[in-house]
Amino acid sequence: MAGLALIGFDRLREELQRAQQALPGGIEAEFDAMAKAYLGFGQGNAALYRLMFGPEVTSATRLHTDPRALSTFEIVVELLERGQSAGIFRKRPVQGQAAACWAQMHGLTLLTLDGLLLPEKVGANAVEAALEALCEGLCC
Numbered sequence: 001m002a003g004l005a006l007i008g009f010d011r012l013r014e015e016l017q018r019a020q021q022a023l024p025g026g027i028e029a030e031f032d033a034m035a036k037a038y039l040g041f042g043q044g045n046a047a048l049y050r051l052m053f054g055p056e057v058t059s060a061t062r063l064h065t066d067p068r069a070l071s072t073f074e075i076v077v078e079l080l081e082r083g084q085s086a087g088i089f090r091k092r093p094v095q096g097q098a099a100a101c102w103a104q105m106h107g108l109t110l111l112t113l114d115g116l117l118l119p120e121k122v123g124a125n126a127v128e129a130a131l132e133a134l135c136e137g138l139c140c
Contacts, residue, residue, distance in 0.1 A: 001057050006068045008045065008052040013072040015041045020075070027083045028135060034079065035105060035131050042109035049109065076101055080138070089138045097138060104134050 019037035020030055042049040057063050064070075077098045083089035089097070108130055111117050117126045 001051065002063050004048070005052045005057050005063055006066060008048040009066075009069045009072050011045070011048075012038070012041050012052075013068075013075060016072065016075045020079070027079070027086055027088045028139070031079060031083070031135055031138075032131060034076070035101075035134075038105045039109055039112065039127065043112060046113050049113070053106065073098065073102065083138065087140060090140055100137075101134065104130065 015037045016034050019033040022033065051057065077094055080089055080094045080097050080101070084091050084094065108117075108127055112127065119126075123129060
């Protein structure tokens with residue numbers, strides 16, 4: 001199971017890298033493209049995504065500190081570092097910012113997969129609004 005989960009991290013990393021390279025519109029556009037790629041990966045690979053983060057993997061701590069899993073997270077850290085250096089993102093501990101991004105993206109992905117982003121509860125464009133709020137929180 002852990003081996004399959006690592007394949008998932010490889011694929012997620014590839015999706016994030018593809019999103020980074022496809023959009024030469026600056027840090028904020030890159031952030032938005034990567035966020036949408038993350039959501040798209042989760043939606044397009046629901047069972048694999050749930051395995052990557054679910055209780056089925058018995059050694060979750062070891063799995064999430066494997067270089068293949070860490071490399072996916074490091075893409076986000078690197079983007080945040082570049083954004084801070086460029087004066088676009090607030091100067092804060094970058095790993096805290098990355099944890100906030102991951103938490104929000106993971107939550108949005110699971111809520112979408114579970115069909116819980118109900119318009120009558122969170123509005124018609126909940127994902128877009130949440131991504132905008134996240135980016136605004138990061139930006140100076």
